[in-house]
Amino acid sequence: MGEELGARAYCSNCHGMVEFETRTEKKRIVHDGVPIEYEARAAYCVNCGDELAYEPYEEEGAQAFAEALRIHNGIVPLSIIKALPKKYHIGKRPLSLLLGWGEVTYSRYIEGHIPSIGYSNIIQRLFDNPVEYEQLLEKNRGLISDRAYQNSKKAVKAVIESDQPETEKMLEVASEFCVLSGGNIGAREIEKLTYYAQAFSLVVLDEPLFELEPEAWVAGPVYRRLWEIFKLDNVSGVYGDGRLSLEDSSCFDEKEEDLIKAVWHAFGIYGGTVLSEMTHREDPWLLARKRAGVGVDERCSEPIRLGDMRSFFEKRLDGKRGIRDMAKKYAEESAGEALLSIMGMQPS
Numbered sequence: 001m002g003e004e005l006g007a008r009a010y011c012s013n014c015h016g017m018v019e020f021e022t023r024t025e026k027k028r029i030v031h032d033g034v035p036i037e038y039e040a041r042a043a044y045c046v047n048c049g050d051e052l053a054y055e056p057y058e059e060e061g062a063q064a065f066a067e068a069l070r071i072h073n074g075i076v077p078l079s080i081i082k083a084l085p086k087k088y089h090i091g092k093r094p095l096s097l098l099l100g101w102g103e104v105t106y107s108r109y110i111e112g113h114i115p116s117i118g119y120s121n122i123i124q125r126l127f128d129n130p131v132e133y134e135q136l137l138e139k140n141r142g143l144i145s146d147r148a149y150q151n152s153k154k155a156v157k158a159v160i161e162s163d164q165p166e167t168e169k170m171l172e173v174a175s176e177f178c179v180l181s182g183g184n185i186g187a188r189e190i191e192k193l194t195y196y197a198q199a200f201s202l203v204v205l206d207e208p209l210f211e212l213e214p215e216a217w218v219a220g221p222v223y224r225r226l227w228e229i230f231k232l233d234n235v236s237g238v239y240g241d242g243r244l245s246l247e248d249s250s251c252f253d254e255k256e257e258d259l260i261k262a263v264w265h266a267f268g269i270y271g272g273t274v275l276s277e278m279t280h281r282e283d284p285w286l287l288a289r290k291r292a293g294v295g296v297d298e299r300c301s302e303p304i305r306l307g308d309m310r311s312f313f314e315k316r317l318d319g320k321r322g323i324r325d326m327a328k329k330y331a332e333e334s335a336g337e338a339l340l341s342i343m344g345m346q347p348s
């Protein structure tokens with residue numbers, strides 16, 4: 001893979017410049033007592049098989065290690081820092097100004113300076129949430145040139161529009177729950193059921209049902225657009241602006257349908273209060289709230305990461321069972337704990 005044609009490197013064993021073979025391999029460096037793993041290319045002498053120091057690969061490896069170390073420390077990867085201005089078509093300097101940072105701050109991060117955790121979280125959030133970026137752009141447009149504003153506005157609009165199909169898919173999952181409940185479902189229930197369907201899909205089908213992150217609201221994970229459409233608490237027969245319908249016109253395949261049904265059968269019997277409490281006891285929501293640094297009753301729109309959902313539920317679900325049993329077992333255990341906690345029988 002990616003052999004450099006005609007490239008040679010020095011082999012101390014063979015005492016000379018030699019041809020080498022390239023292998024991509026997992027490396028591990030213990031840093032402050034913690035093993036940091038990363039992937040990099042390595043060169044091996046074709047004559048004696050010794051690993052050689054080939055400068056481009058050494059450089060590549062050093063960068064991959066630095067990136068892995070940042071991720072380990074909870075710092076936004078350099079790749080995201082570089083991608084953010086491109087994603088929203090904004091210069092580094094105007095971006096710094098929009099953020100209220102020093103004029104050259106963002107350029108420094110691109111050069112490899114490490115941002116604080118606070119700044120790092122802001123960068124990650126803006127990258128993940130085009131709507132949040134758009135709000136920032138609108139609010140602080142006076143701080144940048146009109147041309148910079150117009151260019152960026154056009155770009156962020158395009159990004160938001162390209163997210164649209166994913167929003168449609170999310171609403172489709174929610175509408176499946178409307179159908180399954182016969183229209184008898186509340187806003188909190190539908191949010192949590194959609195969340196669990198997504199979480200189970202990540203583990204069982206190894207991919208998300210839709211590419212959207214929920215936000216870590218006080219009452220648990222919430223898909224904002226779904227909440228906006230589905231504001232009323234009791235909506236038998238009322239489906240917001242009509243986009244959630246009882247008509248079953250699913251865009252999902254059979255496996256996805258089975259999964260959605262399994263989630264309904266396992267979780268659909270619990271009300272919003274129990275479902276909320278269940279999510280409060282799970283890492284993905286807790287981690288997002290922690291990142292945002294908010295108290296129990298504080299508002300928060302921090303996204304819950306799909307990676308956190310996947311790793312938490314992977315640990316909790318027994319992959320050997322069928323999806324129905326798996327969902328049921330998880331729901332029963334989790335609801336039991338949630339009920340005890342609601343009744344104040346154990347510290348939550």
Ligand SMILES: [Zn+2]
Binds near residue numbers: 012045046
């Ligand atoms: Zn050699």
